[in-house]
Amino acid sequence: xxxxQITRRxxxxxxxxYVTGDLxxxxxxxxxDQVERLDVKAGQCLxxxxxxxxxxxxxxxxxLLAARQFxxxxxxxxxxxxxxxxxxxxxxxxxxxRIFTIHPGSNAV
Amino acid sequence: MAAMxxxxxxxxxxxxxxxxxxVVLAHGFGCDQNMWRLTVPALAREHRVVxxxxxxxxxSDLSAWSRQRYSSLEGYARDVAEVCEGLDxxxxxxxxxxxxxxxxxxxxxxxxxxxGALVMVAPSPCYIDEDGYRGGFTAADIxxxxxxxxxxxxxxSSAMAPVIMGNPERPKLGQELTNSFCATDPDIARVFxxxxxxxxxxxxxKSVTVPTLVLECSQDVIAPREVGAYVHAAIPSSRLVTLxxxxxxxxxxxxxxxSQAVLDxxxxxx
Amino acid sequence: xxxxxxxxxxxxLGENEARHGTEQDAELDAAFTxxxxxxxxxxxxxxxxxxxxxxxxxTIAKINATLLDWLGLRREAVVARMRFADLxxxxxKLYHExxxxxLLRMRGELHGIALEMTTAGxxxxxxxxxxxxxxxxxxxxxxVRTTVFDASDRRAYEQELLRRRHEAEQARxEAEQARxEAERARxEAERARxxxxxxxxxxxxxxxxxxxxxxPTSLPVVPGLETAVHYHTASPVRLxxxxxxxxxxxxxxxxxxxxxxxxxGPQAAAVTSLTRYTxxxxxxxDPEPATALTTLNAVLHERYAADGDPRYCTAIVGIAExxxxxxxxxxxxxxxxxxxxxxxxxxxxxxxxxxxxGMLVGALPTAVFTTAETTLAPGxxxxxxxxxxxxxxxxxxxxxxxxxxxxRAFAADLAPAGPQQAINAxxxxxxxxxxxxxxxxxxxxxxxxxxxxxxxxxxDGT
Numbered sequence: 001x002x003x004x005q006i007t008r009r010x011x012x013x014x015x016x017x018y019v020t021g022d023l024x025x026x027x028x029x030x031x032x033d034q035v036e037r038l039d040v041k042a043g044q045c046l047x048x049x050x051x052x053x054x055x056x057x058x059x060x061x062x063x064l065l066a067a068r069q070f071x072x073x074x075x076x077x078x079x080x081x082x083x084x085x086x087x088x089x090x091x092x093x094x095x096x097x098r099i100f101t102i103h104p105g106s107n108a109v
Numbered sequence: 110m111a112a113m114x115x116x117x118x119x120x121x122x123x124x125x126x127x128x129x130x131x132v133v134l135a136h137g138f139g140c141d142q143n144m145w146r147l148t149v150p151a152l153a154r155e156h157r158v159v160x161x162x163x164x165x166x167x168x169s170d171l172s173a174w175s176r177q178r179y180s181s182l183e184g185y186a187r188d189v190a191e192v193c194e195g196l197d198x199x200x201x202x203x204x205x206x207x208x209x210x211x212x213x214x215x216x217x218x219x220x221x222x223x224x225g226a227l228v229m230v231a232p233s234p235c236y237i238d239e240d241g242y243r244g245g246f247t248a249a250d251i252x253x254x255x256x257x258x259x260x261x262x263x264x265x266s267s268a269m270a271p272v273i274m275g276n277p278e279r280p281k282l283g284q285e286l287t288n289s290f291c292a293t294d295p296d297i298a299r300v301f302x303x304x305x306x307x308x309x310x311x312x313x314x315k316s317v318t319v320p321t322l323v324l325e326c327s328q329d330v331i332a333p334r335e336v337g338a339y340v341h342a343a344i345p346s347s348r349l350v351t352l353x354x355x356x357x358x359x360x361x362x363x364x365x366x367x368s369q370a371v372l373d374x375x376x377x378x379x
Numbered sequence: 380x381x382x383x384x385x386x387x388x389x390x391x392l393g394e395n396e397a398r399h400g401t402e403q404d405a406e407l408d409a410a411f412t413x414x415x416x417x418x419x420x421x422x423x424x425x426x427x428x429x430x431x432x433x434x435x436x437x438t439i440a441k442i443n444a445t446l447l448d449w450l451g452l453r454r455e456a457v458v459a460r461m462r463f464a465d466l467x468x469x470x471x472k473l474y475h476e477x478x479x480x481x482l483l484r485m486r487g488e489l490h491g492i493a494l495e496m497t498t499a500g501x502x503x504x505x506x507x508x509x510x511x512x513x514x515x516x517x518x519x520x521x522x523v524r525t526t527v528f529d530a531s532d533r534r535a536y537e538q539e540l541l542r543r544r545h546e547a548e549q550a551r552x553e554a555e556q557a558r559x560e561a562e563r564a565r566x567e568a569e570r571a572r573x574x575x576x577x578x579x580x581x582x583x584x585x586x587x588x589x590x591x592x593x594x595p596t597s598l599p600v601v602p603g604l605e606t607a608v609h610y611h612t613a614s615p616v617r618l619x620x621x622x623x624x625x626x627x628x629x630x631x632x633x634x635x636x637x638x639x640x641x642x643x644g645p646q647a648a649a650v651t652s653l654t655r656y657t658x659x660x661x662x663x664x665d666p667e668p669a670t671a672l673t674t675l676n677a678v679l680h681e682r683y684a685a686d687g688d689p690r691y692c693t694a695i696v697g698i699a700e701x702x703x704x705x706x707x708x709x710x711x712x713x714x715x716x717x718x719x720x721x722x723x724x725x726x727x728x729x730x731x732x733x734x735x736x737g738m739l740v741g742a743l744p745t746a747v748f749t750t751a752e753t754t755l756a757p758g759x760x761x762x763x764x765x766x767x768x769x770x771x772x773x774x775x776x777x778x779x780x781x782x783x784x785x786x787r788a789f790a791a792d793l794a795p796a797g798p799q800q801a802i803n804a805x806x807x808x809x810x811x812x813x814x815x816x817x818x819x820x821x822x823x824x825x826x827x828x829x830x831x832x833x834x835x836x837x838x839d840g841t
Contacts, residue, residue, distance in 0.1 A: 025643055055780075057770065057818070058641040058693075065689050065742050086780070094693055094716030095738030095746070139477030143485060207477075250469040306473075328436065330464060331476050355436035355462075357476040361484040362435070 002054040003027070006034050014044030014076060020052025023060030031063040035070055042075030047103070051082035056090060068100065079103055115195030119161040119188060120168035123196075125153030130375065131198050133159045135189065137207030137231075138305040141167025144206060147364035152371065159196065163188050165297040179300055182208070182308050186215035193223040200225030202375060207231050207331070207357065210340075211310040214317055226378055227321040228371055229347075231357050232340050233332040235309040242311070243335045251306045314343035321347035322374040324367065328355040348374065429506070429527030435520055437462035437480075446527055451499030463525065468495045468503060479508075483523065487512045493530060505534035590618060593651050594821075598625050601633050604699060604708060607798035609806045609822040611767065613643060620647030621765045621821035622655050626662075631700050634662040636671075637763040637823045638694030638717060638740075647819075650690045653682065654740075658696060668696040668713035669748045672740055676715070679741025691741035693717035695734070695763055699825065708755045708827050713748045715740035718766055720751075721787065723794035723801060725758025725829060729787060732761070758795050760826030767820030768805070771812040781812070798824035 004027035007018045015038050023031060031048075040046050048067060050056075056064075064080065071078035081103040083091065091097045115121065122142060125132075132152055134145045142160040152158050162169040163185050164178075178184035189212060193201060203224050205213040210232030217224040236244045237251055321344050325337030334351070341349035350370045354363035423430055429446025433439050439461050447454055450466065464472045464480075471494045483489050488511040496504045510525040598606050612619035623637040636658050640650040657678045661671035672694065683690040697712035712720065714734030722730050737749035755761060764786075771781045793804050801824045809816055 058639065058766075059643075061739070062641045062689055062691070065691075065739075069684070069689065092735070093718060095736050096716075096742070098736070098738070099743060137477070139474075140481055144481060146485065246469065253468065254470040254473045329476075330472050356480050358481045358484070361481050 004030055005052075006031060008034075008038075011047075014040060014046055016047045016049055016081075018049045018052065020054075022055040023053060023063065024055060024057045025059035028059035028063040031060075032066050035063075035067045038070075040071055040074045040076045044074075045077040045079055046071040047079050047081050049081040050084060050087060053084050053087055056087045061090070061094065061096065064100070065096075077101065081105065112195045112197075115191050118164060118170045118173050119192055120170075121192060121196070122160040123157065124149060124160070125156050125158040127157060129156040130378075131159060131201040132156045132371075132375070133161075133189070133192070133198070133201050133203045135203065135205045135209035135212065136162065136166070137205070137209050138301050143167070144358065145360055148360045148368040148371070151365070151368035155372075156375065159192070159198070159201070161188075161192050163301075165294070165301065171294065171297070174297060176300055179297075180304055182212055182304060182310065183215055183219075185209075185212045185304075186219055189213065189216035190219040190223070193220055199223055202226040202228060202378070204228040204230065204371060205232070206360065207233070208305040208308070211308065211313070214310065214313050217319060218313070218316055224319060226319050226374075227317065228324060228374060229321065229340060230324045230360065230367070231326055231329055231332040231337075232323060233336045234311045234314055234340060234343075236306050236331070237309075242339070243333065245331065245333045245336065246306070254302065254306060311339075311343070314340060317344045318346060320374075320378060322370070323347050323349045324359065324370055325349065325351050326354040326356060326359050326362075327351055329357050331357040350374075428529075431463070431525050431527070433463045433523045433525065435522065437464055437523075439463060440522065449498070449504055449527075449529065450496060463523075466496045468497050471495045479510075483510050483512065487514075487520075493534070496527075505530045507533070586618060589648065589652075593619065593622055593648055593655065595624060599627065601625070601627075601699070603701065603706070603827065604633070605798045605826045605828050607802040607824045609802050609809070609820075611809060611816070611820040613767075613817055613819050618645050618648035619819040619821075620644075620651055621767065621819040622651045623763070623821050623823045624655060624659065625823070626659065628663065628666055628698070632666060633699045634659075634666065634697070635699065635763075635823065635825065636662075636694055636696040637765065637821055638692045638715075639765040639767075639819070639821070640692040641690055643819065650679070650683075650692065653678065654692050654694070658694070662696065662698075666698055668698060668711060669750050671696045672713050672715045672737075672748045673746070676740045676743075676746045680744055683741065684744075689742055691716075691739045693766075694740055695720060702754050704754070704756070706757055706827065706830075708825075709752065710755060710761060710825075711750065711752045713737065713750045715746065715748045718764065718769060718783065721762040721764070721790055722753065723760040723762065723790055723796055723826075725756060725795045727791075727794045729791040729794045731783070731787065755825070755827045757827045758797075758829035760794075760796060760798050760801055760824055762790065762801055762805075763821075763823045763825075764805075765819065765821045767816065767818035768809065768822070770818065771809070771820075772815040772817070773812065777815050781815075795829070797828065798826040801826075 002021035004019065004021040004023060009016045009018070017034060019031060021027065038046065046067065048064065068078040079101040082105060083102055088097065091100065120142070134142065134149070136142055136144045141162045145160060149158055149160070165171065165174040178187070189203065199222060201224060203213040203216065203226070205211070205228070207230070210229030211234055213224070213227050213229065217227065233244060235242065236246050237248050238244050238246065323337055323341045323344070325332060325334060327334070337349060337351070341347050352359045352363050352366050352370065354366065356362050359367045424444040426443060426445055429449060430443040431439055431446060432441040438459060439457055440459070442454065442457055447457065464475045467475055474494065479489065479492055479494070490509040492508045494506055494508050496506055498504055507528045507530045508525060510523050512520045513522050513524055515521045594610055598608060606625060608623060610619070610621070610623070620640040620643050621638070622640070623635070625633065625635040628634050638654065640647045640654060642650070654675060657675050658671055661674040665671065675694070679691055693716040695712050695714045695717045697710055699708050699710055701707070702709040712734070714737035716737055716739040717734070719731040719733050722732055732751050732753055734749040734751050736747065738746040740746065753761070769781055769783050769786055773779055773781050789808060790801070793801060796804065802822055805822055809820060
């Protein structure tokens with residue numbers, strides 16, 4: 001088990017959240033809570049960087065979907081970056097790889 | 110109440126001439142039927158003499174005692190009524206000493222058919238001076254007696270130590286006290302004392318319609334002569350006889366004179 | 380000592396010695412005489428206790444100086460003027476008249492009776508009194524002799540004992556009260572505990588009723604098809620997010636589904652219930668599996684996504700009907716984001732039935748679902764499962780996932796296997812995960828009995 005850690009960086013194109021650890025039913029509400037406090041403006045792009053993601057279950061996917069919905073409601077774009085293979089596999093299984101904009105590399109500096 | 114039950118409960122003794130007129134002798138506060146010991150032989154010659162102990166006294170069944178019942182004189186009067194009913198006695202002459210004189214008045218109200226005459230020995234309907242009535246004591250005097258009794262030392266010293274030490278053999282102790290000393294359980298004695306000395310039965314005197322003998326002593330601290338006169342005046346059907354006797358217990362200090370006065374009264378009844 | 384004065388000198392002594400002895404005796408006698416001026420009268424008056432004699436009516440005839448001194452009274456004020464009872468407190472008088480005097484008359488003597496006397500100064504003197512009646516030669520009572528001892532110390536000691544007894548009784552009463560209160564508290568706690576147990580039992584009954592709304596208690600018997608299930612809930616109240624069902628559409632066709640709702644526990648169970656009955660209704664209206672999923676997608680999205688609380692599920696919905704080949708069953712199914720079914724063929728071959736690209740159900744306003752079809756021949760078994768199985772954490776540190784590859788390898792070792800045999804083996808596998816299995820898990824296996832197999836369909840609701 002890896003406790004979830006979320007750090008934020010504001011880039012020119014919009015906020016970037018770096019998620020490390022497990023995104024499971026225990027920690028997913030933390031991500032949702034962080035996202036809902038973001039100030040995302042129309043035309044920006046909210047990016048969630050999953051390079052440090054260890055595990056993602058259906059709760060985590062729910063949180064990612066909620067983040068996407070949050071950004072769309074603000075008139076912003078939404079993207080996932082550096083999705084680990086196992087999570088990408090899950091996203092593929094559930095058909096979400098066609099929904100999410102997925103950046104291959106990490107936004108980490 | 111069945112005859113056997115009341116005989117045992119009230120430690121009833123029956124003596125004298127079986128077909129003679131019935132005389133019931135009732136003791137007062139502080140002792141038991143032994144009080145009548147010196148008068149019984151004279152009375153028993155021509156009469157059937159019934160002696161008993163109130164519940165809580167002498168050889169009575171202490172387990173039948175209850176604080177509620179024996180906290181009023183009526184409780185003692187019910188003992189008298191139940192003795193008469195249990196033995197199916199009718200038209201008896203009830204001889205009550207001290208507080209029992211007033212118990213007899215109340216018993217005559219409960220079972221009027223069974224009590225044909227009253228002898229009141231050293232009676233007092235009220236022990237406390239009040240509004241021109243002279244009972245012989247002030248309320249403070251009675252309080253002192255009750256405090257004395259309730260602080261449980263008056264006369265109980267020789268029995269104190271085992272009681273204080275929490276002797277669990279209370280019945281045995283009570284038995285011993287009864288045998289050695291005319292006394293009962295101090296808790297029961299306190300209730301009897303309070304009932305006796307705080308009672309005011311003056312209003313009950315006028316209910317008496319049967320022939321009554323008021324027997325007073327010439328020198329009695331507890332029932333002064335003023336009280337005897339008061340009782341005699343309150344009961345129209347009464348005679349007053351003053352015995353040349355000192356103290357509150359003429360049946361002990363002047364047994365012959367006492368029994369003769371009673372016999373004279375009894376013969377006048379016929 | 381009295382007898383010493385009358386003693387004769389020893390006659391065997393010599394004259395001188397005798398005379399000498401006599402002189403010595405005379406000196407002794409003189410000394411004794413001084414001492415013995417303590418005559419009987421002196422002894423009576425100054426004895427360390429009080430003496431008094433009374434007539435039968437109580438009138439005081441004689442009283443000693445000691446008692447007069449204690450009481451602060453003058454002899455002439457007492458003798459022939461006062462009665463014994465007059466020396467007593469009022470309480471003492473009453474006691475004397477009701478107890479002391481009658482008993483003395485009856486017994487002739489009394490010993491150690493506690494009374495209180497009043498002193499001239501108004502004080503009280505606790506005393507112990509003993510009295511004896513003196514009788515005349517004819518046995519007639521003449522007078523009463525009484526001794527009086529100062530009992531102040533003894534009475535104080537008794538008072539102290541009484542005080543301590545009252546204290547002890549009070550302490551005992553308080554202890555008893557405390558004990559009674561503790562007992563009441565204990566009884567109250569016991570009542571509360573029983574109530575809690577009753578509440579818990581009631582809740583368990585309610586949960587059991589709700590749980591039956593989520594998954595069937597048993598599977599129906601399907602002609603030509605053997606079925607087996609296993610259902611594991613991670614939730615302690617056994618309300619899970621996984622679901623399955625199997626039910627008849629018409630004479631030939633049967634519908635089945637198995638899925639996984641996002642989340643866990645009671646919240647997930649609410650979605651599960653909605654999902655199950657939506658799929659049932661949808662399959663009855665239109666037996667095309669993908670259509671049922673589309674209907675479900677619309678229902679879930681409408682219900683939850685609008686609230687900003689997306690709830691969704693993954694599911695495989697299928698229809699089973701007799702194939703053209705006798706004894707074979709055709710399976711048509713559609714998947715919405717669900718792990719692929721696994722086929723255990725009669726010849727031992729084991730493969731997933733791929734349904735890639737089917738999307739989560741309820742997550743998005745519109746979703747596409749992937750369909751697949753296969754035929755189960757005798758001895759073939761199809762396994763549906765939820766990701767509780769493939770995402771169980773394994774390894775000593777519980778840090779790797781079991782995965783689809785391992786599942787396929789496990790099944791390959793098993794095949795060929797009938798539904799119940801497969802479920803039994805997989806149940807054992809789940810047990811072996813221990814605390815690595817922290818999600819709900821549902822397993823549903825459908826199979827055509829192998830030719831010549833004695834195995835009968837065994838519906839199993841466990």
